[in-house]
Amino acid sequence: MTRPSVLLVEDDDDLRELEAQVIEDAGWRVWRAREGGEALELLERHGTPGVILLDMRMPGMDGWAFSRALHRRFGNTIPLVVVSAAEDAGRWAAEVDADAVISKPFDLDHMLGTLEAFAPLEQPVAP
């Protein structure tokens, strides 16, 4: 049985670890990236994840540049969820053709619900 994976792109270390913990506890595999460039490398190395959680404002390659590269390479095949604290999160999500948006500070259950919608866990694994 293979667990679906989540590519988590977030520059804040604490937040990234928090999200990764919760997502792993719930049963997904998590690939962690600090910015778009790292995320692209992971995609090259591991193939396609079930869903991508993307912060927009990051040092290095930001969310816009990453999603352009992503769409060039993979088209619209991987669900993209924008996670942002910005007031314009909704507009940004539309700009990068995202499938959903989560605003910070987010609710953990809400985040897991969103993941479940795009990359369902067939057999949930107990934490």
Added chain:
Amino acid sequence: MVNRASTPHALSARDRLLTILAFVAFGIAWMVLGHLIVRPLPPEVQPRAILIRQLLWVAVTTLTLYVALYLGRRRERALEGELQSALQGMADAVVVVDRNGQVSRANAAALQWVQNAELLRGPAAALLASLRAQGPEGRAATWTGEVLQTILSGGTHPPEELELRDRDGRHAILQLSFSPVRHGPDQRPYAMVVVGRDITELKRLERLRDQFLATAAHELKTPAAAMKGYAQLLERWTPGGHNPREGRAFQVLIRQGERLGRLTDELLAVSRLQLGRMRVNPKRERLDVLLGEWIDSLRALSPLHTLRYIPPEQPVWARADAGRLEHVVANLIDNAIKYSPAGGDVEIRLGVDGEEVRLEIRDWGMGIPADRQEGIFELYQRAHAGLDEDPGGLGVGLYVSRALVEQMRGRIGFESEEGEGSTFWLTLPHAPVPAEEVDHDATIGAPG
């Protein structure tokens, strides 16, 4: 300076009338005096005296006319010079375009924007084409054709921005505004004046400000998100905590993290509103469903309060910006909770009232004293400031709420009685949809 358009008369109407009257009085005095002088003379001398008198009359009137014209002209020139130097001294570029589309005047500041001064003496179309060629594709003005016609026919045209390089090769943004030059008794426009203002620095500061607001949002909300998230994680690892005290502590951390996030939103909203940078995009939204979702997510705000949602019997559609409206609703419900510290119900009703959708949020808390009800929607105004039961706050929530509701073309208000509680209401434009479209509503947002 090319062509001189007509200048206003140097003498006022009153001055002109006085000059004519003085001249007539002088003529009459001359005739009477001349008659009195000539009459006593011997008859043989009289014809010669009359001739001399007439020659003198011609000489004096000619001299007087000359002096009057000379003084008038000098005054006119001084006035013209004054206007010219004011025009030339202006920091803004000024170009006057006549009704044939020719540049009829231009000041020194205009020279800074053109490569060739000849352009300020020819057709305005050529001048504009040259300005456009100097920069990237700007939101280009068309002030020779349609704009000129609009202005000459008494209409108005909004200012336009033009990106270009100035004479020194500096990248700049020029704001062009258009207004008529009027003259004559009916004040009909006979030319157009175009004022070009260098707004490069202003634009740079605006960009800086926007960047700052975006960065501030990110920097302030990330710690709030981490705080709330880790508290939720602790609660998840040990539901209810190792003991009830720990469980309560988790809840407080979660609640306060949430609150910090909302306060940040609130302060950023104030900045955006004051800078005129708040974007509100109303769309047709199904309010009865959205409101239910928002209320559910707000239930955790207070363990002491029950949010009672009384949904309408029929679906309710309104024109609203869902994100902004959620902010307002959260704000009003938060207030209802905050101002009923003993706990209890908060009732939320939604309904249609003619052309409007009306939303009411009612609490049975402390209410607002009558003498403190005025101006509670003003910025930093807090109705309970200084009272014993003051629960604190920034005094920005209602200000932001009113601004957002008004930008959605709605109204907001309240009824309140001290000790009895308050009802805050807001209205939005009703936007009923045809039955077949009711279930088809695509909005971007997270499912779940």
